[in-house]
Amino acid sequence: xxxxxxxxxxxxxxxxxxxxxxxxxxxxxxxxxxxxxxxxxxxxxxxxxxxxxxxxxxxxxxxxxxxxxxxxxxxxxxxxxxxxxxxxxxxxxxxxxxxxxxxxxxxxxxxxxxxxxxxxxxxxxxxxxxxxxxxxxxxxxxxxxxxxxxxxxxxxxxxxxxxxxxxxxxxxxxxxxxxxxxxxxxxxxxxxxxxxxxxxxxxxxxxxxxxxxxxxxxxxxxxxxxxxxxxxxxxxxxxxxxxxxxxxxxxxxxxxxxxxxxxxxxxxxxxxxxxxxxxxxxxxxxxxxxxxxxxxxxxxxxxxxxxxxxxxxxxxxxxxxxxxxxxxxxxxxxxxxxxxxxxxxxxxxxxxxxxxxxxxxxxxxxxxxxxxxxxxxxxxxxxxxxxxxxxxxxxxxxxxxxxxxxxxxxxxxxxxxxxxxxxxxxxxxxxxxxxxxxxxxxxxxxxxxxxxxx
Ligand code: PHE
Numbered sequence: 069x070x071x072x073x074x075x076x077x078x079x080x081x082x083x084x085x086x087x088x089x090x091x092x093x094x095x096x097x098x099x100x101x102x103x104x105x106x107x108x109x110x111x112x113x114x115x116x117x118x119x120x121x122x123x124x125x126x127x128x129x130x131x132x133x134x135x136x137x138x139x140x141x142x143x144x145x146x147x148x149x150x151x152x153x154x155x156x157x158x159x160x161x162x163x164x165x166x167x168x169x170x171x172x173x174x175x176x177x178x179x180x181x182x183x184x185x186x187x188x189x190x191x192x193x194x195x196x197x198x199x200x201x202x203x204x205x206x207x208x209x210x211x212x213x214x215x216x217x218x219x220x221x222x223x224x225x226x227x228x229x230x231x232x233x234x235x236x237x238x239x240x241x242x243x244x245x246x247x248x249x250x251x252x253x254x255x256x257x258x259x260x261x262x263x264x265x266x267x268x269x270x271x272x273x274x275x276x277x278x279x280x281x282x283x284x285x286x287x288x289x290x291x292x293x294x295x296x297x298x299x300x301x302x303x304x305x306x307x308x309x310x311x312x313x314x315x316x317x318x319x320x321x322x323x324x325x326x327x328x329x330x331x332x333x334x335x336x337x338x339x340x341x342x343x344x345x346x347x348x349x350x351x352x353x354x355x356x357x358x359x360x361x362x363x364x365x366x367x368x369x370x371x372x373x374x375x376x377x378x379x380x381x382x383x384x385x386x387x388x389x390x391x392x393x394x395x396x397x398x399x400x401x402x403x404x405x406x407x408x409x410x411x412x413x414x415x416x417x418x419x420x421x422x423x424x425x426x427x428x429x430x431x432x433x434x435x436x437x438x439x440x441x442x443x444x445x446x447x448x449x450x451x452x453x454x455x456x457x458x459x460x461x462x463x464x465x466x467x468x469x470x471x472x473x474x475x476x477x478x479x480x481x482x483x484x485x486x487x488x489x490x491x492x493x494x495x496x497x498x499x500x501x502x503x504x505x506x507x508x509x510x511x512x513x514x515x516x517x518x519x520x521x522x
Contacts, residue, residue, distance in 0.1 A: 081315050083238045085323045087390075088298075088307050090241030092328040093248070094391030095177050096296035098384055101332040102339035103358045104292045106351035108285045111275040114336065116289040121329055124510055125293045127502040128466045129304055129321040131473040131482065136308025137317065138485045142401035143302030146309065150477050159468045160402070163302030166461045167398035168418065170301070172425040173453040174395065175225070178388035179217025179430070180360060181381050183207065188377030193364040197346050201354075201361045208357070214430035219423060225392040226419040229400060230412060240393075244386040245327075251376075251383055252334045258370055259341040268344030271351065272336050287518040290511065291459035297328055300462030300469070303394045306401050316491040335359075342366040356451065396422070429453055460515070467511040474504035 105113045139146035144160030187193045193203050208214060228240065259265060279285055294300040304324075311317070343349045343362045354361050367377035396418060403414040432449035447455070473482050479500040486493045493499070 081312075081320070083242070084307070084311055084315065085320055085327075086241040086245055087238050088304060088320065088324045089245060089327045090387075090390030091298045091303055091307060091394035092296065092324055092391075093245065093331050094387045095174060095181070095384070096292070096391070097328060097332040098252075098335045098387065099177060099181075099356075099359050100292060100295060102335050103354070103356060104288055105272065105336055105340075106354060106358050108288050109276060109279050109282075110271045110340075110351070111273050112277065112279045112282075113285055113289055114272065114333075115275045116280070116285055117293055117332075118329070120290050120293040121297070121325060123502060124290070124466070124507050125297050125299055126321065126325050127499055127507055128299050128470055129297060129325060130318060130486070130499060131469055131503055132299060132302070132304040133308035133311065133317045133321055134482045134485050135469070135473065135477075136302075136305035137311045137313070138482075140309050142309065142405045143305050143398065144402050145405045146302075146305060147472065151472075156472060156476065159465060159472065160302055162461060162465050162468075163300075163305070164399045164402045166301035166457050166465060167303065167395045168422050168425065169453060169457045169461070170295070171222075171225075171392060171395040171422050173429040173450050173457075174388070175218045175221040175392060175422070175426055176214060176429045176450060177356070178221040178385065178392060179214060180208065181384045181388055182217055182220060183213075184360060184364075185378050185381040185385065188364060188367060188381055189374055191374050194368055197348070197361070197365065200364050201357065203364075204357045204360045211431045215427060218426050218430050221388070221392060222419050222423050222426070224389060225396050226415050228389070228393050229396055229415050240386065241390050244383060244390065248383045248387055249331070249334075251380060252331065252338065255366065255376070255380065256334055256337040259338045259345075259366060262342055262345040262366075262369065264345035265341035268340035268342070269337075271344065272340040283514075283517045283521040286514045287459050290463050290514050291455075294462035294466055295458040296332055297325060298391070298394060300465035302398050302465070305469075306398050307394065309401075314489045314491070317486050318491075318493055318495075338366070339363075342369075459518070463511050463515060467508050467515075470503050470507035470511070474500070474508070479503065 101117075104117075108116075135146050135150065139149040141149055142160070143163040144157045147160045148157040150156075184193075187203075187207075193200055195203075260269065298304055308317070311320070339359060339362050340351065342365065343351055343358075346362070346365060349362075351358065363380065364377065367373035367380070370376050396415070399418045400411070400414045403409040403418065404411055409417075429450040432451075473479065483493060483496055483500070486496075
């Protein structure tokens, strides 16, 4: 295929792992995971989340990387190349739409992180829990400011993508990832030594088993796992398409999943102990503002807190950027591969469309009140976008990917691609079983169960 000649590739295996982990690690880990744990009843959510990651998401991660590397195209092109003259390319279309949809609300939250660099560095957010929470509410109610910050995030993402695959994505992630891990570790150590931390740890680590089959928890955990691992929409598929033929897909997948999960768990070790050290803290009340309410107070308990706070939000912004880059790359690569657009044209047009869809999310806070409701829907626009894309579109995309690899393209061909040039595939019988049976059945059951109990 002509496009493979001009395709960018990763500079090295570590480069690929860092870039894929850069896509995976982002707001989903540090903002999304604690928020969902808080709303999903604590440790029981953590348990369901880990099961989803191991039994459903890891096999699908391998499947996406295999499809991408085999076809060497973006999602729509890949499904079409492997099964021409069928409708399977529509799974790719779902991914292109999900990429734009997720980016539209993701860039709003990333914009908050950008603003908090300034707020923490200048010591603007201080005081008791009510003051810090009130600060967040007032800040997000400023619609024009939210729109401006969203534009900054999208503009920066577009600028990086104009630079192409390797020089842009790989370089940013190589610096950011180790720094973020170190800072999270320092913060977690501080948080678990605060007075009252034990209560937070119990909330985070002692599951209430009676809620194990709560459909809301199952659906939220599944959606969160897909979202956090960048799965179900072809982001990993697209990154896999830049992966060299001699690389081991399975070890790359395991590394990415392990790094991403470790970062999410670490974020929980920061938020819950420090949250519970605050008088009258209710983890489920904070909603999307949870980390913005808890963290500034943690920083103020540290010597040099302003510096720590600013460093934290700088790293969070960078982590978010390596994710927005991969979200934007899916629709962009699609228009380049399938419609032969120039990269520049694809980047500019897609970014503009995403910005327009982002406006209601940015404004949802101002016009409706941040946790206010859309008339008749019981939620604000930003939260609604999260539910549509994370809780439904991504798991459905993952289900179709599993069915495609397990039953349509068939596992033996996928295994052959993994084992090219003698790369190992440990546990391939287990993987075949999971991808053919466990992934499709479990996702279908959770989705049907969720809809039935709505
Ligand atoms: N995984 C990213 C995060 O956790 C978000 C993302 C989802 C990125 C889907 C790409 C595709 O922040």
